[in-house]
Amino acid sequence: MKFKYKACVVGGCGHVGLPLAITLADAGLNTAILDINEKAVKTINSGIVPFKEIGAEEKLIKVLKNKKLTTSTNNSIISESEYVVIIIGTPIDRHLNPKIEDIHKVTRQIIPFIKNGQTIILRSTVYPGTSRMIAELLRKNNKKVKLAFCPERIAQGYAIEEIKSLPQIIGGIDKASEKSAIKLFSKIADETIVISLEEAELAKLFTNAWRYIQFATANQFFMIADQKGLDFHKILHAIKHNYPRAKNFPGAGLAAGPCLFKDTMQIAAFNNNQFFLGHAAMLINEGFPDYIITKLKAKYDLKKSRVGILGMSFKADNDDKRDSLAYKLKKVLEIEAREVLCTDVYIKEPGFVNPKTLIKNSDIIIVATPHKEYKKLRFKTKQKIVDIWNFYKKGGTI
Numbered sequence: 001m002k003f004k005y006k007a008c009v010v011g012g013c014g015h016v017g018l019p020l021a022i023t024l025a026d027a028g029l030n031t032a033i034l035d036i037n038e039k040a041v042k043t044i045n046s047g048i049v050p051f052k053e054i055g056a057e058e059k060l061i062k063v064l065k066n067k068k069l070t071t072s073t074n075n076s077i078i079s080e081s082e083y084v085v086i087i088i089g090t091p092i093d094r095h096l097n098p099k100i101e102d103i104h105k106v107t108r109q110i111i112p113f114i115k116n117g118q119t120i121i122l123r124s125t126v127y128p129g130t131s132r133m134i135a136e137l138l139r140k141n142n143k144k145v146k147l148a149f150c151p152e153r154i155a156q157g158y159a160i161e162e163i164k165s166l167p168q169i170i171g172g173i174d175k176a177s178e179k180s181a182i183k184l185f186s187k188i189a190d191e192t193i194v195i196s197l198e199e200a201e202l203a204k205l206f207t208n209a210w211r212y213i214q215f216a217t218a219n220q221f222f223m224i225a226d227q228k229g230l231d232f233h234k235i236l237h238a239i240k241h242n243y244p245r246a247k248n249f250p251g252a253g254l255a256a257g258p259c260l261f262k263d264t265m266q267i268a269a270f271n272n273n274q275f276f277l278g279h280a281a282m283l284i285n286e287g288f289p290d291y292i293i294t295k296l297k298a299k300y301d302l303k304k305s306r307v308g309i310l311g312m313s314f315k316a317d318n319d320d321k322r323d324s325l326a327y328k329l330k331k332v333l334e335i336e337a338r339e340v341l342c343t344d345v346y347i348k349e350p351g352f353v354n355p356k357t358l359i360k361n362s363d364i365i366i367v368a369t370p371h372k373e374y375k376k377l378r379f380k381t382k383q384k385i386v387d388i389w390n391f392y393k394k395g396g397t398i
């Protein structure tokens, strides 16, 4: 059967869907985006990437111009695509359990438009067993399709570069599905790694939990040293300097965002809530803002202090504020301090001030997100700077 599009990316206006759609189109494949977000579709059609993603916009403009990329809010575009790549959000609920219903919902939404012979690729991070459930749902609806789970492993902000350079993990429901998924990803990446469907699902979750636990280790070490008045940053330097086995030891910092925490909790849910390392990491990482505030309270009269939060997004040099711990800091400080001032290079919100105003009016400044634009800021001499990242390379304790 001849299809108009090589691939349709469902959720293609999102943080990971859009870079993938652009990359496929840039590789010369006729690519479609299906998304329910009409505003994002309009923005993308005008050649604007609605979030910060290095190198994405110039490629977007190019693929729109050469008509390799089409966007739609109409499900019928599914019928015209050889591959259907699903990459919608997969959050956890208030019980920290995966909201599996979202991926079922989107599958039911596109089922009427699915044609026999197509390949369905799940690229959202999913709870183990989801891909097989989706395959079963399709089979029950008499859809004779191939299905594979191929997780996205890019670091947000660096997707355009990383989609091509990272090996693509592929888990197919059968050999034909595996082969079909390899065929697509070989067009954009040099390396593919084949494992089973469920192994691929776990591989993605393990990747994120591993990072989350590593950050928690550094954060707990920071708190242990800091509580005793010892400089964690000096200790870290001593550990890492010319010592190959500690090369990848991360520094301390606020570890959050839309993926690491929720994917760690998905493993816990998968393992009968028996994920001690994961739960410990959650307590440490999510507890870091409280540690900072408790420490400040012991030293300063916060009720008389103005506290400035420098950077609000969940990570440096990015504009994504989803699940950012800077907002947790803000929330608690609004109770504990006289006043809280916030600033971010990329996020404009009512009440936010510019860095100059923040420095002028704050007694204490917490570097929550070390955007590179803040490197050259000059603070007042008597100002307390809380720099858990050691962004300004001055070391010290809180």
Ligand SMILES: NC(=O)c1ccc[n+]([C@@H]2O[C@H](COP(=O)([O-])OP(=O)(O)OC[C@H]3O[C@@H](n4cnc5c(N)ncnc54)[C@H](O)[C@@H]3O)[C@@H](O)[C@H]2O)c1
Binding pocket: 010, 011, 012, 013, 014, 015, 016, 017, 034, 035, 036, 037, 040, 087, 088, 089, 090, 105, 106, 109, 123, 124, 125, 126, 152, 153, 154, 155, 156, 258, 259
């Ligand atoms: N953000 C990351 O850095 C990252 C990295 C790797 C993997 N992931 C995983 O990728 C998935 C997507 O994450 P994201 O950050 O891109 O989310 P996102 O919210 O930025 O994007 C999801 C997109 O799906 C669209 N959408 C939602 N429901 C839809 C529907 N029924 N039909 C069509 N479109 C629909 C939304 O409008 C949105 O544009 C998640 O499973 C996440 O865990 C994210």
